[in-house]
Amino acid sequence: MKxxxxxLAAIIFVAWAAAAYAAPQIAVxxxxxxxxxxxxxxxVVHVFTIRNKGDAPLSIKEIKPSCGCTAVTSSLSVIPPGxxxxxxxxxxxxxxxGTVHKTIAVHxxxxxxxxxxxxxxxxxxxNIQIKPAELDIGKIKGNETKxxxxxxxxxxxxxxxxxxxxxxxxxxxxxxxxxxxxPGESTTIQVSITPRRGDRMVSGFIAIPxxxxxxxxxxxxxxxxxxx
Numbered sequence: 163m164k165x166x167x168x169x170l171a172a173i174i175f176v177a178w179a180a181a182a183y184a185a186p187q188i189a190v191x192x193x194x195x196x197x198x199x200x201x202x203x204x205x206v207v208h209v210f211t212i213r214n215k216g217d218a219p220l221s222i223k224e225i226k227p228s229c230g231c232t233a234v235t236s237s238l239s240v241i242p243p244g245x246x247x248x249x250x251x252x253x254x255x256x257x258x259x260g261t262v263h264k265t266i267a268v269h270x271x272x273x274x275x276x277x278x279x280x281x282x283x284x285x286x287x288x289n290i291q292i293k294p295a296e297l298d299i300g301k302i303k304g305n306e307t308k309x310x311x312x313x314x315x316x317x318x319x320x321x322x323x324x325x326x327x328x329x330x331x332x333x334x335x336x337x338x339x340x341x342x343x344x345p346g347e348s349t350t351i352q353v354s355i356t357p358r359r360g361d362r363m364v365s366g367f368i369a370i371p372x373x374x375x376x377x378x379x380x381x382x383x384x385x386x387x388x389x390x
Contacts, residue, residue, distance in 0.1 A: 186243070187216030188272045190280065197253075197284040201318075203377030206253040210280050212268070214241040224269040225249060231257065232264050232282065251282060256377055259288045289318035289374045292382055297353065299386035302364065304357050312336075312351040312382060314370070316343040322373050324349070331366035333357055334384050357388045364388065 195208045214220040220241040225234045231254050238247035253264055266280040293313045302308045316322040324338035333356055340349035357364055364386045369379045 184218040185216050185273050186218045186220035188270050189213040189215045194281040199285040202286050202288050203256050203374050208251050210249045213246040217243050221271045226267045228265045253282050255286045258286045261285050290372045291315040291317050296383040301389045302386050304388050307356040310353040315348040320373050326371050328369045329366050333364050334366045336368045361388045
């Protein structure tokens with residue numbers, strides 16, 4: 163039987179070629195998470211699983227949410243070949259209503275897919291609807307009182323008490339025409355704005371209780387300029 167010697171250079175070349183072609187490959191089983199319908203103020207927590215299908219370690223360079231309403235944490239910064247890691251996303255729905263679609267960009271060293279998108283989507287149900295969402299009173303004379311009206315609808319499942327309306331500034335006074343709203347009922351809030359002597363502008367808000375422990379108050383900004 164004859165034995166053939168393989169030159170050392172050939173062995174080194176094969177090893178080098180194998181290493182050169184080794185690469186990480188990112189895979190996400192479920193990149194889109196639909197959390198359905200939730201009440202405004204609730205936090206959504208979901209864990210995405212990230213797998214490395216390649217034959218080299220996968221480095222997670224950056225995880226970038228589309229807005230500050232979504233916080234992220236990663237279990238691993240480097241995922242070995244054939245292994246997996248997790249990215250936990252926490253979405254705060256406090257400032258949102260209606261249909262939402264939030265994304266998270268995951269940047270890795272996968273040579274074919276440098277950025278992978280994770281998605282959280284669903285519907286945020288308001289407990290209370292206020293129109294307008296902010297009150298621009300425009301220009302107001304320093305010696306007069308300006309009136310405005312807010313429309314309120316109770317879209318929650320519990321009665322809404324409007325006796326505790328408040329504003330942090332004395333120039334803004336608000337009172338509801340109806341103090342107790344059953345689910346589905348509506349009313350109006352009468353707003354009076356009276357600048358103090360020397361004011362050049364009015365800036366504040368009206369705090370409206372929502373009956374929702376996850377978002378106890380809804381803030382309606384009020385602003386305008388004072389003229390002579």
